Amino acid sequence: MAARGKIKKTFTDPIGKNNPVFAQILGICSTLAVTNKLENTVIMSLGVIFTTTLSGVTISALRKFIPSRVRMMAETLIIASFVIIVDITLRAYMPDVWKQLGPYVGLIITNCIIMGRAEAFALNNSAGLSLIDGLSSGIGYAYVLIVIAFFRELLGTGELWGITILGDWWTNWAIMVMPPGAFFMLAIFVWVVKGVIIKEEEETAK
């Protein structure tokens, strides 16, 4: 009974209340960088989900053996290895996307989400729970990015996934694909979500 509750909580937490992007404010760098194109965002998200899940499981499985002195180095090594696997796989099977993502694939290593979950969760929980946590953290990250990318690509280029959706009547909001647009979109997202959460808290407080 308690175990099932814990599993559910482990899964829902990172998706909603404790979302790595808009609640914990982690992993921002890549959020802003890749969300100008929906395709890149989806691929990047898959890479992050893969890395977060597998490194979470591995670190959790090894947690009783990792000496505390070399803890950070061991975690970094494990995370970096999975990222390299993502990098190599992308380069071999999706070279166009690989070229577009550029250094941001490698930057998954420093994506604070992964290291953050490793330290906060994987080190103290079983491999099974860590798998769920890693998976849902990745998913929590992914859907935020996909929503932002949806607006950025659509408003900025009139396209979605490279396919023209808005016709010639639409003047592209070029700012959406440029850095300022990224910052503003993320800020708006955070604002909207926080607004919802705050309203909920006010309701329950009554």
Add this chain to the structure above:
Amino acid sequence: MKQERMFSTRVYPVLFMVALTVVFISVVSGIYLTTKDRVLLNESIFQKKAVLYAAGIEFPEDDSPKIQQIYEERVTEVDGDGDQPDYFRIELPSGQTGYAVYVRGAGLWGEIVSIFGFNPDLSTFTGVEFVEQNETPGLGARITEQWYKEQFRGKSGPFELVEEGTSDAPGELDAITGASRTSEAVLKIANKAAEVAKAKVEEGDE
């Protein structure tokens, strides 16, 4: 007693890191080796597609063997001293002999490497492909988009830039809105392309 402690605080962490490193690097290297050939193949097909695209020759996007076949039928590589062919002699769809050369120039961030295809007169473009570029994603990097490249077909220099979407005369090139630096960089490259081609082909004939 003391020996045990020495082991657990000094020796064990080192052993652990070494073992961890060996395991992970082996796995990563293994995956690398299995994909290596594929990566090389991807790169070679990419270069071939670039030449065919610049020459205006049609090819099935994802059919590698067919691309290989078309390439072998229509393109002759004329080798120079570098590790890339000096120029390409191409049998155009019209039956005439066209050419293609690598043309390099400074981009905003790094080098832009392009392949320009020419008619037998060595001054009218059959097309262009951008093989290497590090321009800003969503802005300068849009030079790799279909609409941008297509505008080069059938044009001949000297060129000047006009606002995106307004190019008319054969000497006009669309700039990219929001990417003026990159647009200018490509302009310079386009303006020297014919010279480069003439030099290479004449040099090769000597």
Add this chain to the structure above:
Amino acid sequence: MSESAYPIAIFFAAIFTNNILLSNYLGMCSFLSVSRELKTSLGLGVAVIFVMTSTSMLNWVVYYKILQPLGLEYLRFIVFIIVIAAFVQLVEMIIERVSEVLYAALGIFLPLITVNCAILGVSLFMVIREYSFVESITFGLGSGIGWFLAIMAMAGIRQKLKRARIPHGLEGAGITLIITGMMALAFMGFSGMLQIN
């Protein structure tokens, strides 16, 4: 090597027109949290400049003199981050021994820097853009200064914000992101600054 970019141009571009934070989004996490306080921003900014320049140089040597000749470029992620972590550890130890004052000012920031994506990002960009050794130095230095400028500006602005009324949902990250967006917009005004030959 890239024949096109000149060290000085790269230096100024890294600070203004292609600022590592405002244009390339790197180093956001610590930027968002540390910029709350002016003093800590100063400390972190200076530390970033130092580490970024040094590791850029170090990683250049490691990549072109060790990894490439051995055909091991695919391991660069692991190697770069180990170089960065080891360098930071080393610097921390040296500072601790040599100067109490310096350690008190900078020392605590160093571990934070290891996971600062900007540091790794600079090394990765340097490889992708095929910079020469000199260019990697100016790029690292310029990027560091650019990041420093951004965080100092943000810290200054946030000091003023303490008196302002901010909508509830925007407090903290939200308003910081909007301001960063405006700074990015402002920096885009620099984009006519550099000529390409």
